[in-house]
Amino acid sequence: MIEFQVDRHSGVATYLQLVNQVKQALRLGVLEPGDRLPTARAVVEATAINPNTVLKAYRELEREGLVEPRPGQGTFVTRSLSRPEAAADSPLRADLVDWVTRAHAAGLGREDVLALVEAALAEAAARPRGAARPTRAGTERPSREDTT
C-alpha cells in the first residue's frame, strides 16, 4: 500500500503530486501489478484533501494505462514502471553508484552531483535523437571499463 504526502507549498497541483507519487512507487517497485491503491476515502481522511482530487489523480493514472478500476473492488495497478535497468542489481545502477562515489571522492557535494546530472541530461537531450543512444552507450562503456 502507498501512503500519500501532500505538500501544499510545493506549487505542484495536488492531483499531480498524487500521480507522481504513484509513479515513483511503481518505479521503485513499492507498488506492483495487482496491488490495490487506497480508496479515495482512505486517502482524503489521511491527507485532508478534496476527494475529487484523488479521483482525478486515479483517472489520470488510468488514462496512462497504469491502473484500472474494478467496480466494487477498488483501483488496481496493472503495469509496473520498474525497469530491470533500474533494479538494485543492474549494471547501469552499479555504474552510477561508482560514479557518485568517485564524484564524492573528488570533493563534489550532493548539490553539485545533482546539478551535474541535470546538465548531463540536458546535454544528452540536446543531441540529435538518432545519435543519442549509441553515443551514450559509447560513453558508458569506457567508463565501466575504467572502473573495472
Added chain:
Amino acid sequence: MTGTLWLAWRQQRLLILTAALLVTALTVWVALGRADLIEAISGYDLSQCKGWNGECPPETYGAMTESNGGIRLLGAIGLALPAAIGMFWGAPLIGRELESGTIKVVLTQDSGVRSWFAARFGLAALCAVTVSTAVAALIAWWWAPISNMYDGVYWHDPYILNASGPSAVAGALFALAAGTAIGLLVRRTLPAMGATLAVVLAVAAVLTYFRRDFVTPVDRITPGMQPKRLIGSAWSAGYRYLTPDGAQHPLENCLFSGEQLRACMDGHGFVGRVHKVYPSSDFWTFQGIDTTVYLLLALALVALTTVRLRGRRLG
C-alpha cells in the same frame, strides 16, 4: 415531539426536582401547622369571632392567632411564586438558548421550532400550573379553619386574594409566559430575569390597584347618626354621606365625630351615612378579574413568542 419532549425534560429536570422538593417541604410544613391549628381551636366556638365583630373571646382569639404568622408566610411564598417561576423558569427557557447559541443546534435538527417550543413551554407550563395549584391549595387548606376570623387573615388580604385560588395559577402562567417572551426579546438570561421580575411585579401591582374599579361595592346605608353596621368579613371601600336626593358626598366634607359631626351633617343637609363594602362573595369576582387578565396576557405573550420565533431572528 417525543425528541423535543425528551430534551425539554433533560433541560428542566433540575428545576422540576427543585419544585417537587419545595412543594413536598411546604406540604409537610402546612400539614403539621394545620394539625396544630385544628388541635388548638378544638373545643372553641369560632362563630363568635367570624368577621370583625369585636366580641371574640380572648381565649378563642388566642387559640386561632398562633397560626396567622404561618399562613401569612405561606401566603408570601405564594405571592412570590409567579415572579420566581417567571425569572428562573421562563426567562432562561429561550433566553439561555439564545445567549449560548445552542438554539442554533436545536433548531437545525429535523424537528422544527414549533415542536421544540411546544414541548419546552408545555412542560414548563404544566409544572408551573402544578406547583402554583399545590401552593394555592395549601394556602386555602391551612387558612380555611380560621378564614376571615377576627384580626386574622381575611379573604381580601393579598396572601389569600392574590396567592390562592385560580388567579394564583393564572398569575404563574402569565409570569412564565412573560419570562419566556422577555428572554426571547432580550436574548440574555440575566437581564431577562430582571426585566421579568419588574414586569410581573408591575402587573400584579396594577391589578391590585385597579381591579376594584371594575366592581361596584355594596352600599350599606345607615340613616342619620345611627351606629354603623359592623363590617363583618366584608372589605371596606370607604364612606360617603347621603343627601335626601340620594346623591353621595365624600367623607372629607365632615371629618368629625359626636356633636361636631351632627352639626356638620346638618349644615350640609346630609341625612345618612353610606358604607361602601365588598362582601366576601366578591372574592370570586376579583379572582375572576385577575384570572381573566392574567390568562389573556399569558395568551398574548405566548402568541407574541410564537410569532417572533417563526419570524426567525435566531442567528
Added chain:
Amino acid sequence: MNDPTAEPALRATAIGQRFRGNRALHDCDFELPAGRIAALVGPNGAGKSTLFHLMTGLLRPTTGEMRVFGAVPGTRAARTRTAFISQDKPLYPQFTVAEMLAVGRRLSPRHWDQAKAERIVGEGGISPKTRIGTLSGGKRTRVALALALGKQADLLLLDEPLADLDPLVRHEVTGLLMAEVADRGITVVISSHVLPELENVCDHVLLLQGGRIRLAGDTQDLREAYTRLTGRADPDTPDGLPPGADRAAVVHATTTGRHLSALLRNAPGTSLPSGVDEHWITRAPSLEEILLAHLRSAPRNAAHATEAAA
C-alpha cells in the same frame, strides 16, 4: 459528474439582509451545484455568518430568496437535509457527550447514524460519559462534528469550523470531513477567513466582501479565467501595463520600481488577457492570488459596508 437538471444545493437570489437599518448583505446572487465543496471566504465581518444563518433558516432574508435543494430554509424539507455547525460550536455544557449525541438522535431521527457519531467521538479519545463543559476546544469541535455528521444531511454548513484548532486537530477534522464527502457525495459549505487552509479542500469558492459576493464559481474555472502578469513595467504607460492591455480586465496591479505585478481577466475564450503578448511572464494564478487581488481591489465604500455587517 452532476446532473445539470438537478436542483442546486443552494440558490441565492438577490439576497439582502438588514439589521436595524444596517445592511449586512446586499444583492447576493449565487448558485452552488450539489456535490461541491465550497469555500466561503472573506474578511471578518463580511457577512459570512449572516449568510449561513440564511441558509439554515435561522434568519429570514429581508429581501430576495434562498433555496436549499429547492426548498425554503427552515422548512421541514430543507431542515432534514441540512446540518449546521455555527462558529461558536454551541453545545450544552452540562450534558454528557452521550446526551449531546442523543439530542441529534432524538431530534433528527430520520437518517441518524449513531454508530458513525459514536465512532467520530471515540476516535478523538472522548469518553461518552464526559461532560461537554470539561472538553477542550478541539474535542468540542469533534462532538459538534459528530452531531452534524451523524445527522446524515445532504448539505453540510460549517461556519469557521477550523478556527481555534491546532494544526494537528485541524488536519484530522478536515480529513474526517473529506472522508464523509468521499462516502456520501454531500455538498459542503465551509467558511474561513484564512483561504490557504481550504485551498486543497474546496472545488468551489464564494468570496464575500462588505456584504457582497465578489466572486463565485468553480476553482478550476476561476484559475483558468485569470492570468498573472509579471515583468518590467512599461515606461510609456502611467500604470506600467502593456499599452494594448484591456484596462477593464485588470483586477489589481502594483508596480514596485520597474517591476509590475498584475492580475488580469482573460479575454473570453482565450487563456490570455487581450492585449498581452508573450513578452510578459504570464502564468495561471493560484486561487489565493485571485482572491487576494479581488480583496485588494475593494471599492472605496467596501470598508464602510464591512463595518455595517460586523
